Amino acid sequence: MTQTIAEAINDLFVNYKAKGLMRDCGPCPMCQQPMMVFVNTQTGDDRSLPACPSCGYKESNGTKQHHEDLSVNALKNDAYNYLVNSSAIGDTDVLNKKFSNYQVVNDKQAQAKALAERIADKAASGDVVHGIFSGATGTGKSHLSMAIVYQVLEATHYKQKIAFIDIRELITQIKRGFKDQNIARHYDRVLDKAKQADLVIIDDLGSETTGTNSGDEASRFNLEIVTELLQARMNKSTVISTNLTSNDLINIYGERIVSRMMAHSQGYVMKFDELADYRIKGAV
Template sequence: MESISQTLQTKLEMLNWDFNKRCEKHKSYFLFDYNDNLNSRCPVCYCEGMTKNVEQQEAEKALDAERLKKYNTLKKLSILQDETLRAIRFSDYKPTNSEEENNKNEAIDFFNRYRNGEIFNLWIQGLNTGVGKSHLGMSILEELNESDAKDRSCLFIDIARMLELIHDSFDNKESHYTQAYFTDLLGKVDFLVLDDLGAETGDIDSKKKASEYTSKVLRSVMNSRQDKATIITTNLPSAKLKQMYDGKVMSRMMRGVKSIVFKESIDKRPSEVGF
């Protein structure tokens, strides 16, 4: 019975070798291509090239998968109270006065600065509800998500709803919406909107302070985002925020801060109650 080494030797001898050419790198004779007695090449170099091509293709597939994962973050993992905000863009924002027009243009400018690599926190503030603070915040995320190589991760989080889900996980062991889940997720994304800061305490005209637990969650999130861009929307003025929240939380949120402020605009959402 022929041994494996003998079989291998027989197979090698059957190959169409070009003994007039020798690879200096691998010290191997060249091998003619199949059914081709004119073109020959080093079989080891050829195998190395094929291996490199396969590795490059796999690396590109992994990169594409990572890009797709980042791109889908906004759609799949965002937590919203108002589902009409999904996939909303700057083109959907219709200003009704000069302030709204200026604030829309400022938001577009901040989007371009983010796109060009600047890192800063952005506050979108206005005492009145329904003027478009959340709309502009989501628009910035949508534009970032759709621009360039689509390799940025963006996330929109309604703070009150997030805290509700965390509290629910205390008794619901099947829920994955734990504090650790949100801290990890919010800490990793490139761009984050924290929507409606202050609403989680209830009536904004009250003198309530944020609970210690709320401050703990927000502090953990902001501690993990010191090198990333965070956009915060709120109805509250800065003095009220400083009264309600832990000093460390506010310090992190106010780092490298820019702002868009609504002073005159009123609720644009239609009323159907008739009075």
């Protein structure tokens, strides 16, 4: 059975205690679990201030952390848990993408980053915004989309619920759920949360049409899932990245759905067609 992150961290601390690198230093005032400090094995002196590995509580310069800081930490944990458990991500490398590591080497990339930052500001303010990033694969659309996620979380002090949906991954997992009830239940919840979240990234819209023929059963099923999600996001902040042109989108999803995608998008649409392959250039 795969070990969870929490279990791995607990095992790490047990190992550190066994080697004398850490010690207990009394109960946590928030959760009553043991607080820990790092120890200098040569002198026996403490090398850190007490902290709780269970809930994140810590002391700063010998004083208890302010209650507001603890509240932010709790919100941060909740927001990241929501993101992880409510997303469908094909390539986990996208989780490392932020504005700070988006490499700007030309004016077009500077414009793309500036637009993404404006979308983040709009979404963080609570106003409904639909951002549309269109263009070829590898031009940085997914990077900027995930960067928006982190920017909004930070700007709202982690009070917004956000999901990142690789549309092809979502549909692939939903189909896997036909044979596995655990998968089915999980991705049913993912789809439900993606409809309700404060902000959703719909990444690589149109990729779910690859390998299907218009009118066949698989294509109709894919279209139903996408239509259901897009309809639910009509008046909620959403960022969509796609390789398709506007004509392609209309041909596949119809004018009614595309008009809903484009609602709240005036001034927040970016074509990445003039950008070279971002990944080949070695950008982070």
